[in-house]
Structure formats: structure tokens, C-alpha cells
Amino acid sequence: xxxxxxxxxxxxxxxxxxxxxxxxxxxxxxxxxxxxxxxxxxxxxxxxxxxxxxxxxxxxxxxxxxxxxxxxxxxxxxxxxxxxxxxxxxxxxxxxxxxxxxxxxxxxxxxxxxxxxxxxxxxxxxxxxxxxxxxxxxxxxxxxxxxxxxxxxxxxxxxxxxxxxxxxx
Numbered sequence: 001x002x003x004x005x006x007x008x009x010x011x012x013x014x015x016x017x018x019x020x021x022x023x024x025x026x027x028x029x030x031x032x033x034x035x036x037x038x039x040x041x042x043x044x045x046x047x048x049x050x051x052x053x054x055x056x057x058x059x060x061x062x063x064x065x066x067x068x069x070x071x072x073x074x075x076x077x078x079x080x081x082x083x084x085x086x087x088x089x090x091x092x093x094x095x096x097x098x099x100x101x102x103x104x105x106x107x108x109x110x111x112x113x114x115x116x117x118x119x120x121x122x123x124x125x126x127x128x129x130x131x132x133x134x135x136x137x138x139x140x141x142x143x144x145x146x147x148x149x150x151x152x153x154x155x156x157x158x159x160x161x162x163x164x165x166x167x168x169x
Contacts, residue, residue, distance in 0.1 A: 002027055006136040008126045008149050010037065012104065014142035015111035015120075019057045022115060029136070030115075033125035033143075037112060041104030045070055048095035059110055063102060066110070070099035129153070 003026045007014045010032035018028045046054070046063065054060040075083040088098045102110075112120065126132060129152050132139045141149025145160055 003138070004028070004136045005138040005140060006031065006126075006132040007140045007142055008132075009141070009143035009147075010034075010108075010112075010120050010122070011142060011144060012107055012111070014140070015108060015115070016053075016057060017140055017142060018119060019059070019111055019114045022119065023058065028115075028119055030120040031124045031126045031132075032120060032122050035123040037108040037122075038105055043101055043103050044107060046100045046102060048091075048097055048099075051097065051100065057111075057114070059114055062110055063107070064100055066106065067100035067102040070101055 005017075005021050005026050005028050007018050007028060007030045010018075010030050014030055014032075018030050021028045044050075046067065051060050051063070054063055070086065070088055072088050073086040075085075077083060086099075092098050126143075126148065129139060129149065139149075141147055141153070143149050150158060
């Protein structure tokens, strides 16, 4: 029996979900409103648990080859005082490996390369979930911070809101 999934959003979460489901014999369609993957974006520090998740998806070794190993580092306040240090050797001893640095576009391309052609439908926004729930066994909302999926399911009471603090992530 073939199981089918629609994934709304071709970001890291959506593509990783698509890879995992595809490798487990699901028929997957990813709907992405943009006409291509992001060409710019943040960098990720892929810590050992994230690397193990990528190993489960079959892309961990490729990431390790293409990414840059994190070096020791220090986070400082504007006055120079230390907030935290990153001791990569200590991390390797505790977790078995270090951190790898990769840009979001590179990670997206790595995940996209694992999917069969035609799985991701670029330039196809989803405006109504009802259009998907009648055709797929499962619908996954992975459409980001301003998710239309969440808004349709939960209404406007569950939108992101400023909490009075700014963080570096």
C-alpha cells in the first residue's frame, strides 16, 4: 500500500522530511511558493545530534565532506567580556565529533539532490489545505515562521509575536 504525503514548504524542515519519507517508500510532493531554493541565507552550525539526524537521512557524510569544521571560538560582549567559549576538542571527546559549518543554501541543495525529480514543485504556493487533505494521506506544514498552514489550522491567535527580547541564534 502506497502512502502519500504533501509537504508545504521546501526549507530545511520540509526537504528533510521529504527525504526521510521518500526513503521509506512514501510518495511525496513538496509545494514551495518560491520558484527555486534560497540562494542566500544564514549559516548553520551542525552539532552532533543534527549530524546523526542527517546520517539517518543518508546525507551526513556528504555534509561533512562539503562543510567546514568549526574551530574553537569565544563569544564576547561589546565590552570584551566573555559570554561563552567553544572548545571543539572537548566537544569531540564528549560527543564523538565536532561541529560543521554549512550555509543554508548549501544544505538545501544537498537535501534537494536526494529527492527524485519532480518531487518539489517550485512556484506552487498552497493557499488552502482542503486542496491537499483530500488527495494525500498526510499533510505536513513546514512553511516557516509566517506559516499559512498554521494560520489556516489555528487562526490568527497563533502568529509569531514579539516577546520583548532579542536573541542571537
